[in-house]
Structures are given as C-alpha cells and as structure tokens.
Amino acid sequence: METVKQTLKIGMIGAGRIGKLHAENLVSLDQVELKAISDIYVDKVIDWAKKIGIKITTKDYMDILNDPEIDAVYICSPTNTHAQMIKEAAEAGKHIFCEKPISFSAEETFEALKIVEQYGVKLQVGFNRRFDHNFKKVHDTVKNDVIGDPHIVKITSRDPEPPPAEYIKASGGLFMDMAIHDFDIARYVTGSEVEEVYVQGASLVDPVFKHYGDVDTAIITLKFENGAIGVIDNSRKAVYGYDQRVEVFGSKGSVSIQNDHPNTAEISTIQGVYRDKPQYFFLERYKDAYVVETKEFIYSLLQDSPLVCTGNDGYQAELIAKAAKESLELGKPIKIEQLKSEIMNS
Structure with a gap:
C-alpha cells in the first residue's frame, strides 16, 4: 500500500501523567x-513542553483542533471530556488517539463513534x-490455531495498591477503570465477542470503595459467542506487585503467560528458592507496550492501514x-445483546 504522508503533525490534549508519557514517546x-x-493547567507544563x-x-x-496543519490529536484529558472532544476532533477532520475508556457511558460512546x-x-x-509482547503472543497463538478452539480463558489482573480516594470517586468504578483492560484482552485473545456477564464483588481492601459505591475485589464470569467460558479475577491490592497473568485452554492445548520481573534470576539456598517480585506497576510493566502502541497508530495513519485497536473495541x-x-447490582447474569438493543433504541 502506498504511503499517504511522509510526516505527521500531532496535537496533544491533556498533559497529566499519561499525556506526558505519550508525548515523550511521540517526540522520539x-x-x-x-x-x-x-492543558487547563498549562502553566505547570510549559517548561517540560x-x-x-x-x-x-x-x-x-x-486551538489544536482549529489548526489546519495538525493531522491527528491525542486525547489524554479526564474521561468525562473524551466523547465531546472526539466529536469535535472528527468534525475538524483530525484522526484521533483516545485514552481508555472513551466515556463512562456506552450511550455517549455510541454517539461519538457515529460522528467518527x-x-x-x-x-x-x-x-x-x-501491544505488550506477552499478550500479543497469546493472541497470535490462538489466532494461528496452535491450541485449537478456545474453551477456557483465565485472566488475573491485580494492582499493587489501591488508588487515592479522590481518584476512586471519579474513576467510574473498578469495571470501567481497571477491569475494562481485561474485558478488551478477553475479546482480543479469543477473537470472539462476549455475550453474557456475571459478577461477584466485594470491598475487602479498603472501606473507601464501598463508600463510593464501588468494589475492590471481583470475580467476573464471561460467556463468549464462540462457546468459550472466561473468568477474570481482579483486586486493587496485591502486596507482592503488579499481577498480570493469562491462560487460554483449548481443544489442542493451552497457552499461558506469567508476570514480567525485573530480572530472571532465581536464587536457591538452604533457606529456600527466591526470585524478585513482579514489576511494580503499569508504567513499568507496559513501558514498551506504550511505545509500540504509538508506533502502530502513527504507522496506520501514514500507511492508511487498519488500526489494531478501534473505537468499536473501546465500545465493546x-x-x-x-x-x-x-x-453486580442485580445479582444475575446480563446479556450484552440486551444492552446493545437498549442503547440503539434510546
């Protein structure tokens, strides 16, 4: 496919922790x-910029959306601003990279995607x-039929420590803020849509979660359209580090990935066998994945090739x-198709 452009000019909306990370990857x-x-607090980031x-x-x-030279925008502002900014960026003819989730409302996301x-x-x-090397290996293994038809998917996703109360208050809850990554990975590694969801959840780490109507511990069961069954376990506090593991068991075998560690050294003595704890948090664990993510987005724009992670992936x-x-609220399984019908008819 022919290259559409040789270079791209990018605008960044939001210069918090994740915005700065993306910016520093882009300038490389x-x-x-x-x-x-x-950024609404632009005075604090001028020197860094x-x-x-x-x-x-x-x-x-x-100012960024009205700049005719800018080809694409990165939206790294708070989640409650994403949907409106996506609509405005699309209307301005800008390609868009948006941090997850697109919004706290599937209805708002659906409307934004129509504008896109x-x-x-x-x-x-x-x-x-x-874009992480481990998860991509699982995806590729399943896609290439190495383990046959997926039967069982197990995803463990546990943060090393809970976020502060102010973050919890505005986060959208465990499912929208944290487990949403696991929902995407479940679809990604199986190549199948989810058709039913059932949850058990509790506040076992800190009562602040219950105070804000949230949970910090959950077991999520998924039924997939291809017949597979999935289970996700989430916790906001794993004292030993960032715990990120996946297994897909299929008709011809299985594939699993373990945590990344600072090194692979294993020390064996009379007292026992030891190794380092997993990488501490997502900025360490997924440092390289963020770089690949940006490279793939830029490549897609330059080559006019398909995206690896689309707006529809965010919506699903x-x-x-x-x-x-x-x-969790109703204590029963929920069908995804029913939610889609309600949104499309609203």
Whole structure:
C-alpha cells in the first residue's frame, strides 16, 4: 500500500501523567512532529513542553483542533471530556488517539463513534496491553490455531495498591477503570465477542470503595459467542506487585503467560528458592507496550492501514463493563445483546 504522508503533525490534549508519557514517546519518532499541547493547567507544563521540543502550549484545546496543519490529536484529558472532544476532533477532520475508556457511558460512546464514522477519520483507543509482547503472543497463538478452539480463558489482573480516594470517586468504578483492560484482552485473545456477564464483588481492601459505591475485589464470569467460558479475577491490592497473568485452554492445548520481573534470576539456598517480585506497576510493566502502541497508530495513519485497536473495541469493552456493573447490582447474569438493543433504541 502506498504511503499517504511522509510526516505527521500531532496535537496533544491533556498533559497529566499519561499525556506526558505519550508525548515523550511521540517526540522520539522521526516521522512525527508534536506541534502543540493543551492543558487547563498549562502553566505547570510549559517548561517540560519546551524541554522536549513542543512549540505551542495552550489552555484551550480548540486551538489544536482549529489548526489546519495538525493531522491527528491525542486525547489524554479526564474521561468525562473524551466523547465531546472526539466529536469535535472528527468534525475538524483530525484522526484521533483516545485514552481508555472513551466515556463512562456506552450511550455517549455510541454517539461519538457515529460522528467518527460520519467524518471518516481513524480512532484508536488506548488499550495498551494489546501491544505488550506477552499478550500479543497469546493472541497470535490462538489466532494461528496452535491450541485449537478456545474453551477456557483465565485472566488475573491485580494492582499493587489501591488508588487515592479522590481518584476512586471519579474513576467510574473498578469495571470501567481497571477491569475494562481485561474485558478488551478477553475479546482480543479469543477473537470472539462476549455475550453474557456475571459478577461477584466485594470491598475487602479498603472501606473507601464501598463508600463510593464501588468494589475492590471481583470475580467476573464471561460467556463468549464462540462457546468459550472466561473468568477474570481482579483486586486493587496485591502486596507482592503488579499481577498480570493469562491462560487460554483449548481443544489442542493451552497457552499461558506469567508476570514480567525485573530480572530472571532465581536464587536457591538452604533457606529456600527466591526470585524478585513482579514489576511494580503499569508504567513499568507496559513501558514498551506504550511505545509500540504509538508506533502502530502513527504507522496506520501514514500507511492508511487498519488500526489494531478501534473505537468499536473501546465500545465493546464498555458494554462489558456496563453489564458487569448491572450484574453486580442485580445479582444475575446480563446479556450484552440486551444492552446493545437498549442503547440503539434510546
């Protein structure tokens, strides 16, 4: 396929922790110019922006959307701003990378995706785990029929420590904030849509979660359209580090991945056998995945090739999160198709 453009000019909306990470990855690429960045607290990031070579800093993100030179935008602002910004960016003809989730409302996401389709721009959602070497190996193994038809999917996803109360209050809850990555990975590694969700959850780590109507511990059971059954276990506190494991068991075998460690050394003495704890948190564990994620997005724009993680992938994960929340509240399994019908008819 012929190259559409040789270079891209990018605008960044939001310069918090994740925005800065993406910005620093972007400026390392030869075919990209990160021209502008906006943040409502722009005064706090001006020096950092100048240091990495960003020419324009502004408080108003519309300055980026109105710039005819900018080809694409990264939306790394708070989740409650994403859907509106996606619509405005699409209307401005900008391609879009948006951090997960697209919104806290599957209905809002559905409307935003209609605008994206209407204006014919690309939208990639920031499910960085798809670009991790371990998860991609599981995906490729299943896709290449090495283990046959998937029968059982097991996903363990546990954070090393709970977030602060202010974050919990505005996070959208465990299913939308944390487990949404696992919902995406479940679809990604099986190649199948989820059709039913059932949840058991509890507040066992800290009463602050219950105070905000959330849970910190959950077992989520999934039924897939291809017949497979999945189980996800989540916790907000694994004292030994960031626990990220997956197994897919199939008709011809299984594939599993374990945690990444700072090194592979194993020390054996009379006292016992020891090795380092897993990588501590997502910025360490998925450092390389974030780089690959950005490279793949830029490649897709330059080559006009398909995205690895689309707006629809974001929408499907949000539907599962919505079903999980309803299942916990109602104490029964929730059908995804029913949620889709309600959204499309609303």
